[in-house]
Amino acid sequence: MKSPICEMLGIEFPLLAFSHCRDVVAAVSRAGGFGVLGATIHTPETIEQELKWIDDHVDGKPYGLDVLIPENISTAGEKDVTWQSLETRIGPEHRDFTRDLLKKYNIDFKPVPVPANQPQPFDAQCALEVLEVSFSHPIRLIANALGVPPKAMIDMGRKHGVPVAALVGAKEHAIRQVAAGVDIIVAQGTEAGGHCGEVSTMVLVPEVIKAIKPIREVPVLAAGGIMTGRQMAACMAMGAAGAWTGSVWLATVESETSETFREKMIAASSRDAVRSKGRTGKPARQLRSVWTDAWDRGPDSPGALPMPLQSIISRDAFIAIDRAAAAGSAQARDLVSYFVGQGVGLIDSVKSARAVVQEFKQDFAEAVEHLDALVAT
Amino acid sequence: MKSPICEMLGIEFPLLAFSHCRDVVAAVSRAGGFGVLGATIHTPETIEQELKWIDDHVDGKPYGLDVLIPENISTAGEKDVTWQSLETRIGPEHRDFTRDLLKKYNIDFKPVPVPANQPQPFDAQCALEVLEVSFSHPIRLIANALGVPPKAMIDMGRKHGVPVAALVGAKEHAIRQVAAGVDIIVAQGTEAGGHCGEVSTMVLVPEVIKAIKPIREVPVLAAGGIMTGRQMAACMAMGAAGAWTGSVWLATVESETSETFREKMIAASSRDAVRSKGRTGKPARQLRSVWTDAWDRGPDSPGALPMPLQSIISRDAFIAIDRAAAAGSAQARDLVSYFVGQGVGLIDSVKSARAVVQEFKQDFAEAVEHLDALVAT
Incomplete structure (x- = not known):
């Protein structure tokens, strides 16, 4: 496929795959897609190892990096906030609620110690340092979720000749992102996993394309709910430059997900993916479970804490839950x-990442043939 | 276009247009789409006049009828429930809340009298009588929203050789509808106006197609957010047999909407269309206003009453609001x-229904050409 986004990223099929797992990133890029490593949990030291590994396994194919620098966070403006210092801000009400909830399910909850200098979750300074390290690797894209990237990030992209992408959940955000100098917009519908807005992919993609057109020529990738090549073709029929995907890679053999979660994904229907503040303090779509029900609708719920505090509580809890x-x-x-x-409602088995990319290509071609056949008659 | 749905309905372009306004229905069918009259507010007497008018203005083109028979309603099982008898079930708390809200905006709220034998809103018996009358007109489709149609409705369709369609917002509903004998499924995403579920069009359409395939060959129309031929092509790329649309017709010169509402639609972005129980007692997407805010998040909100009681309150209130x-x-x-x-976020002007149909056809063709050009290079 010859298109501006394919030229920009050095690929032939504009299927971008977001994953926290280096194995998925390398496998997707090798298969002709474009893997994007989610670097949220990394430090400059750990990201160096991950990217070295990818370089050794990606056969010279292009890949990218995604960071999560929230434009709005409860610790905004504070300097040198560490994970440890934040733990003291979590009051007994929220700790007790978590402990009692886990206890009811026979799970022992205790905070898991972190190193003294561990940065807070979603720390902007740490993310910028991670990016700085990454430029010594052949990355072809840097992306940010949760708001306009800091100027330093956009400047870094410019300096290194690497395009900067940004996720948006509303037309108004896209306009601000384009004004800030972003090179690629990822219009992510409410059906997406992780942090998301309220507008659906079907509406958001054309709405964003229409809104930014008068400002500047910026390619728009569609995201949210895309699990097949037919849906990818659908989004490109609406004018998207390609697809940004996430959930579909969770059900690959390479992914980091547990056996239990894979079984739950296969059993789930689309309505089981709920938008909840229970994991990070901001609305994020996740698999409905006793955890989300307790925070969202439990009669004793103290309500989620703001980001990044809720992430600290849920990180400790899920270490215990997943272990049990x-x-x-x-x-x-x-x-x-x-x-x-x-899109979890469309998952019915676990496949290799390579097989998923191949199926996307085949389904995409079939969708185009199907439309051609319709208009030909 | 040659497809099973086009043959079933006697049309060439599978664009279905739901509207409460007979002018829109006739104009869309004349232009090559398929108008579907929303008959919820009609009695056997008034529907007879409406269909006579359509017959006189549709140039022999096919059209259909949509009723709203809720599978779940608070008056289920009761016989001979009249509008008047229900008014006595609305307590002072809800009446006072409504009166105070309107008073704050200098609007005088008083219940508007109805005839003694006026059936309750969404009365199933009345809807079946409306359908019975309609079969003396050349209707080509009957559709039901809000659950599995009563057996009597499906039997009527069979007897008269008219296909029966049903709107669904979840895979599980589609499976039940197909088992009940429905001929066409309308998979309506959460982005749709009116009563809607939580799953987006992008996910629901392929999920429903996949779920019902092993049961029986039933065409699936996509609904929710579709305002352009490009989105229609997108849905058909995913395997939909055509598009079921609603909101786009509200911004036509023929529609029943007020000047004020048209201006508000043009000014609105997609996020202004909220899912609220404030109008009917069931979650329905509508333009956010002081009304929806008051019921959904007002500190003194008594909460919406169940269907059909909330419809009685809001009907009286909106008569006063719209008049003022x-x-x-x-x-x-x-x-x-x-x-x-x-999709309101994509409305930027008011056009004729004929022009909208023409644009759909043109955009659809352009979307297919665009995809062809992408894969050709």
Whole structure:
């Protein structure tokens, strides 16, 4: 496929795959897509190892990096906030609620210690340092979620000749992102896994394309709910430059997801992917479980804490939950959850990342043939 | 276009247009689409007049009828429930809340009298009688929203050789509808105006197609957010047999909408279309206004009453609101609302229904050409 986005990224098929797992990133890029590593949990040291590994396994194919620098966060403006210092801000009400919830399911909850200098979750300075390190690797894209990237990030992209992408959930955000100098817009519908807005992919994609057209020529990738090449063709029929995908890679053999979560994904329908503040403090779509129900509708719920505090609580809780579930606890299984979009309703098996890319290509071609056949008659 | 749905309905372009306005229905069918008259508010007497008018203005082109028979309603199982008898079930708390809200905006709220034998809103018996009358007109489709149609409706369709369609918002509903004998499924995403579920069109359409395929060959129309031929092509790329549309016709010169509401639609972005129980007692997408805010998040909100009681309250209130707004009250304007989907964000002018159909055809062709050009290079 010859298109501006394909030229920009050095690919032939504009299927971008977001994953926290380096194996998925390398496999997708090798298969002709474009892997994007989610670097949120990394430090400059750990990202160096990950990218080295990808370089060794990607056969010279292009890939990118995604960071999460929230434009709005409760610690905004504070300097040198560490994970440890934030733990003291979590009051007994929220700790007790979490402990009691896990106890009811026979899981022992205790905060898991972190190194003294561990940065806060979603720390902007740390993300910029991660990016700085990454430019010594052949990355072809940097992306940011949750608001306009800081100027330093856009400047870094310019300096290194690497395009900067930004996720948006509303037309108004897209306009601000384009004004800030972003090179690629990812219009992500409410059906997407992880942090998301309220507008659906079907509406958001044309609305964003229409809104930014008078400002500047910026390619728009469609995101949210895209699990097949037919849906990718659908989005490109609406004018999207390509597809940005996430959930579909969770059900690959390469992915980081647990056996329990994979089974739950296969059993789930689209309505089981709920938008909840229970994991990070901001609305994010994830698999409905006892955890999301308790925070969202439990009669005793203290309500989620703001980002980044809720992430600290849920990180500790899910370490315990996942461990218990892996050890075979059926009760812990009821709590297991992870970020996933409504597209989970289309997952019916676990495949290799390469097979998923091949299926996307084939389904895309079939969708175009199907439309051609319709108009020919 | 040659396809099973086109043969079934006697049309060439599978664009179905739901409208409460006979002018829109006739204009769309004349232009090569398929108009579907929303008959919810009609009695056997008034529907007879409407269909006679359509027959006189549709140039022999096919059209259909849509009723709203809720599978779940608070008056289920009761016989001979009249509008008047229900009014006594609305307590002072809800009446006072409504009166106070309108008073704050300088609108005088008083219940508008109805004839003694007026059936309750969404009365199933009345809907079946409306359908019975309609078969003396050349209708080519009957459709039901809000659950599995009663057996009597499906039997009527069979007897008269008219296909029966049903709207669904979840895969599970589609499976039940197909088992009940429905001929066409309308998979309506959460972005749609009016009563809607939580799953987006992008996910729901392929999920429903996949779920019902092993049961029986039933065409699936896509609904929710579709305002252009490009989106229609997108849905058909995913395997939909055609598009079921609603909101786009509200911004036509023929439609029943007020000048005030049209202006509000043009000014709105997709996020202004909210899912609220404030109008009918069931979640329905409508333009956000002081009305929806008051019921959904007002600190003194008594919460919406169940269907059909909330419809009685809101009907009386909106008669007063719309009258005051039409008379030029800027305060009343803040309350004006009506059912509309997230696609409202794509409305930027009012056109003739014929022009909208033409644009759909042109955009559809352009979308197919665009995809062809992409894969050719």
